[in-house]
Amino acid sequence: MIEVKNLTKRYGDFVAVDDVSFTCKPGRVTGFLGPNGAGKSTTMRIIAGLTPAGSGSATINGVAYRDIPNPATHVGVLLDASAQHAGRTGAEILRLSATTLGVPASRVDDALAMVSLTPQEAGRRVRNYSLGMRQRLGIANALLGDPSVLMLDEPANGLDPAGIHWMRTLLRGYADRGGAVLLSSHLLHEIEIIADDLVVIGNGRIVAEGTKEELLAGTGSVVRAVDNNYLGQSLHAAGVAAHPVDGGGFRVEATPDVVGRIALDAQVHLVELRGGDGARLEEMFLQLTQQNQREQPQGVQ
Numbered sequence: 001m002i003e004v005k006n007l008t009k010r011y012g013d014f015v016a017v018d019d020v021s022f023t024c025k026p027g028r029v030t031g032f033l034g035p036n037g038a039g040k041s042t043t044m045r046i047i048a049g050l051t052p053a054g055s056g057s058a059t060i061n062g063v064a065y066r067d068i069p070n071p072a073t074h075v076g077v078l079l080d081a082s083a084q085h086a087g088r089t090g091a092e093i094l095r096l097s098a099t100t101l102g103v104p105a106s107r108v109d110d111a112l113a114m115v116s117l118t119p120q121e122a123g124r125r126v127r128n129y130s131l132g133m134r135q136r137l138g139i140a141n142a143l144l145g146d147p148s149v150l151m152l153d154e155p156a157n158g159l160d161p162a163g164i165h166w167m168r169t170l171l172r173g174y175a176d177r178g179g180a181v182l183l184s185s186h187l188l189h190e191i192e193i194i195a196d197d198l199v200v201i202g203n204g205r206i207v208a209e210g211t212k213e214e215l216l217a218g219t220g221s222v223v224r225a226v227d228n229n230y231l232g233q234s235l236h237a238a239g240v241a242a243h244p245v246d247g248g249g250f251r252v253e254a255t256p257d258v259v260g261r262i263a264l265d266a267q268v269h270l271v272e273l274r275g276g277d278g279a280r281l282e283e284m285f286l287q288l289t290q291q292n293q294r295e296q297p298q299g300v301q
């Protein structure tokens with residue numbers, strides 16, 4: 001598993017990662033969610049030993065990446081799927097990696113099969129790959145050493161909905177066999193589909209953490225009516241706080257049961273009434289995205 005404890009990273013005066021702690025457990029897919037510039041890649045680069053931590057620690061199965069002998073057999077990492085050599089074929093890239101890692105060449109075919117790249121596709125040069133194929137190749141590369149931990153930075157980037165479902169199935173199977181997966185995304189809905197646990201980061205700090213169910217469970221409701229003005233007046237008259245949402249209707253600080261009763265009493269014709277699943281998480285995430293005009297460090301590379 002991955003354990004991150006009180007991790008901080010500064011670039012000059014700028015704090016890119018601010019006292020971050022979380023755990024990514026075996027058998028679970030952990031989504032690392034945050035808007036652009038939140039600190040996800042920096043945290044992952046520190047975990048993968050590519051960037052030194054300022055303070056705090058990051059370990060994989062209890063050991064810092066740099067201290068793991070032959071780390072790729074413990075942790076598979078995909079940080080940038082576009083970083084593959086465009087002039088080589090997918091199969092060549094994997095065979096070279098297998099040699100470097102000291103794993104049998106037979107693992108190449110296993111890894112290709114796991115990501116559903118056909119031998120024909122694996123024989124094509126990477127410059128002719130779609131973004132989705134590059135992501136698959138990158139994941140195959142990460143799986144080569146048969147690691148127990150997978151860490152993927154924005155792996156669903158550029159995937160269509162079918163591709164995202166494919167990835168969910170792959171990562172679910174991997175986690176069900178006991179693997180721990182950490183994957184990052186800046187898109188709430190993308191990660192909602194794939195992850196079991198969520199760690200939400202904004203401005204370098206963890207702002208929420210828990211199982212997807214815990215974080216998406218909302219206490220309120222979302223309600224829409226044919227006449228939203230009348231609905232708003234009725235909710236107001238009943239003393240219930242209601243906040244207008246995009247597309248008409250309200251997010252209400254009361255259960256669907258209470259809202260349904262108010263609508264019935266006021267004879268409001270509803271077209272939608274549901275639990276406010278994820279409304280708070282979504283709102284928090286939107287706020288984070290809006291606030292994300294964080295100061296950029298000057299002159300620091």
Ligand SMILES: Nc1ncnc2c1ncn2[C@@H]1O[C@H](COP(=O)(O)OP(=O)(O)OP(=O)(O)O)[C@@H](O)[C@H]1O
Nearest residue numbers: 011016035036037038039040041042186297300301
């Ligand atoms: N080498 C560096 N020198 C200076 N600032 C850096 C460096 N690396 C990252 N940063 C800054 O740290 C902040 C966090 O960047 P990071 O790439 O970790 O964010 P992210 O959450 O991965 O974003 P994205 O979704 O855009 O990849 C950003 O403001 C970035 O500009």
